Amino acid sequence: SQTIHQWPATLVQPVGSPLSLECTVEGTSNPNLYWYRQAAGRGLQLLFYSVGIGQISSEVPQNLSASRPQDRQFILSSKKLLLSDSGFYLCAWSQGPNTEAFFGQGTRLTVV
Amino acid sequence: KQEVTQIPAALSVPEGENLVLNCSFTDSAIYNLQWFRQDPGKGLTSLLLIQSSQREQTSGRLNASLDKSSGRSTLYIAASQPGDSATYLCAVVYYGNNRLAFGKGNQVVVIP
Numbered sequence: 049s050q051t052i053h054q055w056p057a058t059l060v061q062p063v064g065s066p067l068s069l070e071c072t073v074e075g076t077s078n079p080n081l082y083w084y085r086q087a088a089g090r091g092l093q094l095l096f097y098s099v100g101i102g103q104i105s106s107e108v109p110q111n112l113s114a115s116r117p118q119d120r121q122f123i124l125s126s127k128k129l130l131l132s133d134s135g136f137y138l139c140a141w142s143q144g145p146n147t148e149a150f151f152g153q154g155t156r157l158t159v160v
Numbered sequence: 161k162q163e164v165t166q167i168p169a170a171l172s173v174p175e176g177e178n179l180v181l182n183c184s185f186t187d188s189a190i191y192n193l194q195w196f197r198q199d200p201g202k203g204l205t206s207l208l209l210i211q212s213s214q215r216e217q218t219s220g221r222l223n224a225s226l227d228k229s230s231g232r233s234t235l236y237i238a239a240s241q242p243g244d245s246a247t248y249l250c251a252v253v254y255y256g257n258n259r260l261a262f263g264k265g266n267q268v269v270v271i272p
Contacts, residue, residue, distance in 0.1 A: 054203075082259065082260075090264065091164075091262045091265070092249070092260075092262040094259045097258060097259055099258070105258075136201075138203055140204075144258075145253045145257065146192055146211065146253070147192075148194065148209045149206065149251075150206060151196070151204040151205075153202060153203040154201075156201065
């Protein structure tokens, strides 16, 4: 069966520090991968998605970037965190737009 | 603009009552609609996926219907239990997009 792993579960980082969140999927190949952010009182916002290795689409201009170095690995990064980067980050995968999507357990990021 | 709306934002029901949650979307050109459950501080758990060609899906006490022409979906949870307390999110994949568009969710409390 397929599983998705996301870590760390919680993270407290100072303003200006770098960020690296990792997501890996097991049990499937060539998945579509997604990074979402959920801010308090707001809906889930799509940040990045990828349909293959090295292929990244950015949905919202911001202080973040994403990379997909391997088929089942998706990384969210920042060189210098802002207070506004605080939120709940969720990784997800699917086999395409007409298939079921599955989410990881999320990373709670607090920038102080 | 392709949006997804869930009203009300929060509701409480006595244990044993049936839960009815509504989701509306602005464009009938969709691949599918998916219902998720989110517990506090956790990731999203997929409950039901309804393809655009389907009218409903059922899983245990859960039943979801889809009416594309009116842009609506309803999630029914029969004989609610305190363990059903959570936030329920509706998401749609619109044609031409490779991402889920989310509503802001219905926060449900089932009172013992």
